[in-house]
Amino acid sequence: MGTVQQAGGGWISTGLQWRDGRPVLSAVHGRRVHERVAEPGTPVGWLLGGPRRCTGAWLAGATERTPCPHHAEIEPDGGAVQCPACQSVDRGLALARDQILDDGRTYRLYLAWFGDGQLKVGLTAEQRGTSRLLEQGALAWTFAARGGLPAVRRAELTIAASGLARERFNARTKPDHWWSPGDAAHRRTLLLDARAAAHRLLAGHAVELLADDPVADHVALFGLADGAPAAYGRIESLAPGAVVAGTLRPPIGRHLLLDQPDGGEPLLLDTRLLTGWTLTQAVGRPASGLTVRPRARPEVPDTQEALF
Structure with a gap:
């Protein structure tokens, strides 16, 4: 993902999944699927195009995602990656809801x-x-x-x-x-x-x-043997025209940590925020247009009350 462009609507991100112990970034164009292993050290860059759209549903008995028949728009900064109609038929959501x-x-x-x-x-x-x-x-x-x-x-x-x-x-x-x-x-x-x-x-x-x-x-697999970076910026929301870019650290669950080329603090991206946006390759461009919240390692409190 980030290496392919497609005319007529473009490639829509479907986020990050783990398969056979490897983190895989994926995007779809209709029923076509493009996948890429999120290898640490890989530079990535994506220009986001809107509107953000529903990525469809996993139906009972299906071996692949069924595209949203309505090509529905979803909230640009919401946590849901499906429209209500696709949520109502998605197998995973039905299981989680005891349906x-x-x-x-x-x-x-x-x-x-x-x-x-x-x-x-x-x-x-x-x-x-x-x-x-x-x-x-x-x-x-x-x-x-x-x-x-x-x-x-x-x-x-x-x-x-x-x-x-x-x-x-x-x-x-x-x-x-x-x-x-x-x-x-x-x-x-x-x-x-x-x-x-x-x-x-x-x-x-x-x-x-x-x-x-x-x-x-999984601590070593996620690159956390020495803990997360002491300071980083957590991406809170995305918008059309934003650029998500950097060099990949080991993914942590569905999160990507992106080192910045100027030596600035890494960016943390929950790939569910990326899901539904149309992506265009933007490797080499700086990250921009992002709402970012600074995060820093809490200081260890000094519990010593006196020397003597």
């Missing part, structure tokens, strides 16, 4: 750690592997159980009701924990203890408990 009671597939229950005090419980279709955990930006996680959708969903609700883990977190709070993710041993111990507690809660549930599943750690 699908059973679909015959096997699901896995996971526990995911996003930072101290942020332990999440969730489920993912077994056929998706680890993509959902990578796309969420989980710093560490483990599978806890597997089974049919109704049983795994009941297990998820049981754990959430206990207070052991939560079903949802505000995505905007996740970066607050990137500066100091701690050490791998701490994350592993916390998740193993949480899984043991979850298994006690799930005694008698109609799921297969996964007592020996490994703990996965």
Whole structure:
């Protein structure tokens, strides 16, 4: 993405997904798809054209995205990347809203750690592997159980009701924990203890408990072994004519960190904000037209009250 232009409407960004452990940027032109692995060190540049449009829906049984039949416009700075009509038929949204009671597939229950005090419980279709955990930006996680959708969903609700883990977190709070993710041993111990507690809660549930599943750690994969940059600018909104540009650092979930050529602070982009914009190649141009909020690592408080 960023290397192709197409006449008659252009390539529309569909954001970033993880496939087979790799972050892939994608764009569509009708039913044509253009994909590019987001390799660290790659310079990128995109000129945004509007209006921002719905990217369609994943329908039940489909192996690819179905384009929006209405070519509908969506809010330029909103979080939704689909129009109401596509939202109403999207399989993933229906699953998240408990509108699908059973679909015959096997699901896995996971526990995911996003930072101290942020332990999440969730489920993912077994056929998706680890993509959902990578796309969420989980710093560490483990599978806890597997089974049919109704049983795994009941297990998820049981754990959430206990207070052991939560079903949802505000995505905007996740970066607050990137500066100091701690050490791998701490994350592993916390998740193993949480899984043991979850298994006690799930005694008698109609799921297969996964007592020996490994703990996965994504901190190094996301380039956070030494924490996030001490200061960066978080892109808050985009507009027609804006240029998103820089050199890629390792993606973190669906976020891109872009180093700036002038040595300025990196920019952080949630690629869901990019989704729906028509993109034209703009490599070599400086970033411009962006609404950016400065972010900085909090100072460690001095707790020493006196020398003697």
